[in-house]
Amino acid sequence: MIRNSRGEMPFLDHLEELRWRILWSLLAIVLGAVVGFILVVKFGVLDLLINPYYSVMGEEVRLVFLSPTEPFFLILRVGILLGLVLASPILIYQIWAFLSPALDRHEKRAIIPALYMGVVLFASGVAMSYYLALPVTLRFLLFFAEGYFEQMLQAGPYLGFVTKLLMAFGILFELPVVIMILSALGLVTPAFLREKRRHAIVIITVLASLLSPGDVVTVTAMMMAPLVLLYEFSILLSVVITKRRRKRDIGGDPPDGSVETG
Numbered sequence: 001m002i003r004n005s006r007g008e009m010p011f012l013d014h015l016e017e018l019r020w021r022i023l024w025s026l027l028a029i030v031l032g033a034v035v036g037f038i039l040v041v042k043f044g045v046l047d048l049l050i051n052p053y054y055s056v057m058g059e060e061v062r063l064v065f066l067s068p069t070e071p072f073f074l075i076l077r078v079g080i081l082l083g084l085v086l087a088s089p090i091l092i093y094q095i096w097a098f099l100s101p102a103l104d105r106h107e108k109r110a111i112i113p114a115l116y117m118g119v120v121l122f123a124s125g126v127a128m129s130y131y132l133a134l135p136v137t138l139r140f141l142l143f144f145a146e147g148y149f150e151q152m153l154q155a156g157p158y159l160g161f162v163t164k165l166l167m168a169f170g171i172l173f174e175l176p177v178v179i180m181i182l183s184a185l186g187l188v189t190p191a192f193l194r195e196k197r198r199h200a201i202v203i204i205t206v207l208a209s210l211l212s213p214g215d216v217v218t219v220t221a222m223m224m225a226p227l228v229l230l231y232e233f234s235i236l237l238s239v240v241i242t243k244r245r246r247k248r249d250i251g252g253d254p255p256d257g258s259v260e261t262g
Helices: 011-042 045-057 070-102 105-142 155-172 175-184 190-195 197-211 217-247
Strands: none
Touching: 011 045, 011 070, 045 070, 045 105, 045 155, 070 105, 070 155, 105 155, 105 175, 105 217, 155 217, 175 217, 190 197, 190 217, 197 217
16 A cells, blocks of 8 residues: 555545455455354254253253254354354454554554453353353253243254353453453553442443343353453453553553543
């Protein structure tokens, strides 16, 4: 791209770059969906999602479907979702490549580790959901009123429930990454995060309640506990980043529009 003497890109070039990055992102999503569909069909991804159900109900109690087209579209939806996860590193890179020229060197050095940490935290959230929250939730829901109803679970609602739960945990575990980036940009400070701790706990409670499939109290609590710990961890990260910013005299005070109290 053509840049002027100050290294700035003309507005129309910005639009052209944005257009190409959107096109590359869409291509990555399409290819990811194709690969995801193949993984679901050929490599047992669907088995991983259904195994928690069998571990609770036994393998003789199988999921059912009520439409001849349901199995195909069910596998297709799971494949597309898996494709989005697979394509997410490319999407993140395209966003980063478009925005990074506007950041200085120290901001980049703080944000890049946060992106790597985000991958680890997302995987940790999904793993916690799969191995801890999902079995507890299934036992609670499937046996809650077994004396009144016969259990016959439809495949579509079950897989929708499982994928929402896994994604909810993975996304919510990104909280430290968000706070780390905001701290690196000078938009929040440790003092602000400490003062707003009570508000954060209320917001965490509301989010956990909204994102918990079926409004299960147990799952909500299992979401809240690690999120509160992650918020406290985020404060420590913010302290470290803020101290480094001040030590290097990068805008000794937070920039205009930042949030700081105390």
